[in-house]
Amino acid sequence: MAYTIEKNEKGYLVFTITRSEKRNAINYDIMEGLSKAISEAEGASDIKALVITGEGERAFCSGGDLSVFHSLYTKEEAYSMLSKMADILYSLTILSKPTIAVINGTAVGGGCELASACDFRLARKGIKAGFVQGMQAITTGWGGGSILAEKLPAEAAMKLLMEAEPQTAEFLYDIGFIHHLYHEEPLCACEQFLEKILRLDVNVLMAYKKIWINKWVESKLRVRIEEEVKTCAVLWESDAHHQYIQAFLNKK
Numbered sequence: 001m002a003y004t005i006e007k008n009e010k011g012y013l014v015f016t017i018t019r020s021e022k023r024n025a026i027n028y029d030i031m032e033g034l035s036k037a038i039s040e041a042e043g044a045s046d047i048k049a050l051v052i053t054g055e056g057e058r059a060f061c062s063g064g065d066l067s068v069f070h071s072l073y074t075k076e077e078a079y080s081m082l083s084k085m086a087d088i089l090y091s092l093t094i095l096s097k098p099t100i101a102v103i104n105g106t107a108v109g110g111g112c113e114l115a116s117a118c119d120f121r122l123a124r125k126g127i128k129a130g131f132v133q134g135m136q137a138i139t140t141g142w143g144g145g146s147i148l149a150e151k152l153p154a155e156a157a158m159k160l161l162m163e164a165e166p167q168t169a170e171f172l173y174d175i176g177f178i179h180h181l182y183h184e185e186p187l188c189a190c191e192q193f194l195e196k197i198l199r200l201d202v203n204v205l206m207a208y209k210k211i212w213i214n215k216w217v218e219s220k221l222r223v224r225i226e227e228e229v230k231t232c233a234v235l236w237e238s239d240a241h242h243q244y245i246q247a248f249l250n251k252k
């Protein structure tokens with residue numbers, strides 16, 4: 001299995017992508033695992049928070065697994081994969097409990113979208129992260145652009161998306177994308193960050209989270225994500241994007 005789901009006795013669930021040899025790229029197996037973790041965190045009354053991280057120190061997540069998704073050629077084929085993951089990221093965004101991305105290493109492309117869908121982002125000092133999709137002739141295709149627009153001021157979100165390059169954790173902290181920088185063991189850092197939150201009753205946490213969920217539902221975030229997915233699917237079938245994928249896969 002390419003992931004683990006572990007329940008911590010302090011009341012949180014940890015989802016870890018365990019494909020460090022592929023820089024924790026997301027394939028269909030990981031998508032299924034994420035859905036499971038989200039349902040488990042939603043349904044279990046003794047779980048107060050969901051933590052998402054990656055195995056090792058090299059990468060949090062390198063986005064979609066290009067060795068699998070290179071076979072998606074047309075916009076219809078791309079849409080089917082993109083919308084599947086967009087559904088998952090939307091359900092992560094509106095999960096009724098707090099969610100935390102522990103960015104243990106590089107995060108690029110869809111890896112940044114995954115992090116954006118969490119309420120809090122912790123990053124190891126020295127890592128880099130970027131919405132690099134623009135350099136690959138596509139946009140964010142899992143809804144991460146629309147989600148980012150909810151989390152950052154417009155100019156900060158636009159800069160990240162439109163410059164499309166990896167930024168340092170320190171820069172991302174300064175603009176508010178990262179909420180805490182750590183240098184110790186990732187789950188220790190996470191536990192320290194969560195300590196005060198976990199003291200509260202789960203119903204209180206859920207009541208507070210509802211304030212933002214209501215806002216996202218009322219502002220039709222789901223509809224905006226769908227539009228983003230469709231736009232990306234159209235760009236996906238361009239020659240420029242297919243050339244990027246081939247160049248990455250042939251780089252050795």
Ligand SMILES: CC[C@@H](C(=O)O)C(=O)SCCNC(=O)CCNC(=O)[C@H](O)C(C)(C)COP(=O)(O)OP(=O)(O)OC[C@H]1O[C@@H](n2cnc3c(N)ncnc32)[C@H](O)[C@@H]1OP(=O)(O)O
Binds near residue numbers: 021
């Ligand atoms: C598809 C959805 C779309 C979205 O909607 O957002 C996206 O996610 S687009 C973004 C897709 N991701 C990428 O383009 C990132 C590609 N990877 C990299 O740029 C680099 O690997 C890295 C993440 C910056 C890490 O660099 P480094 O530490 O130097 O590792 P390597 O490059 O040597 O990679 C090691 C190993 O892992 C394989 N790998 C890495 N990323 C992916 C990936 N996204 N898909 C498939 N495989 C990936 C890489 O090919 C190497 O494999 P081996 O050569 O077999 O060792």
